[in-house]
Amino acid sequence: MSNPYYQTGERRAGRVQDLFGAIAGRYDLLNDLQSFGLHRWWKRRLIRLARIRPGDEALDVCCGTGDVTLALARRGAKAMGLDFSEPMLAVARRRPVTGGRATFLQGDALKLPFPDGRFAVVTISYGLRNLADMPGGLREMWRVLGPGGRLLILDFGKPTHPLWRRAYFLYLETFVPLLGRFVSGDAVAYGYILESLRHYPAQSGVREMLGELAGARVEEWNLLGGVMSIHRATKPCAATIQHPVAADV
């Protein structure tokens, strides 16, 4: 039976909002428990690959409780976290900002309220898989990125080794919902991870979608044998952007 939090079509965004609204208070604790703390290391890797320069404007899309936004700020960026879940943002806003500037804003990843080219860095960590329109979301993130800017995506992956993949899916099917039940009282919410991953195109699909973005130079890193992956798409500098020649009509 499919997970009730996973819906296709028009109900997708509403159900995702319900899900994160329900688990916001326990989200950080469960992240630590289910990944044995490894998500912190993966996020650090994402931040390093963002190559932040002090003063860079950085947008963290689907920021949730703000792990990545706050880490971008610690690196010296003027960081902004955007999410559509007010309960997740409320947790983020209560966290201390150390060593930089971070602001949080409610908004939709599919309609970013920013002008073209505003940011030097855009990140999305564990967010892309949840969007009702993944290519549309990526186009929005690409639009608000300036020349030479970096778009970084961290999310669950699908290992190519069949035994490792089976063991990992079994872990997501059994251990993670059980943990969700004991810690947040909601096994169904944590069963959503596997359901959303089944529908997620993962490494190869993300690579393909990024390849559709004008001029993107795409790189990929697999973590823990492909259990997680990071993609970085770099926008060409203004001088190297090829403008399409208008067709004769």
Ligand SMILES: C[S@@+](CC[C@H](N)C(=O)[O-])C[C@H]1O[C@@H](n2cnc3c(N)ncnc32)[C@H](O)[C@@H]1O
């Ligand atoms: C799994 S959490 C990730 C939170 C955080 N980035 C992290 O790595 O821990 C996914 C977040 O995406 C947000 N989200 C999903 N779809 C969204 C959309 N269309 N616009 C804005 N936020 C969205 C959810 O509200 C949730 O906070």
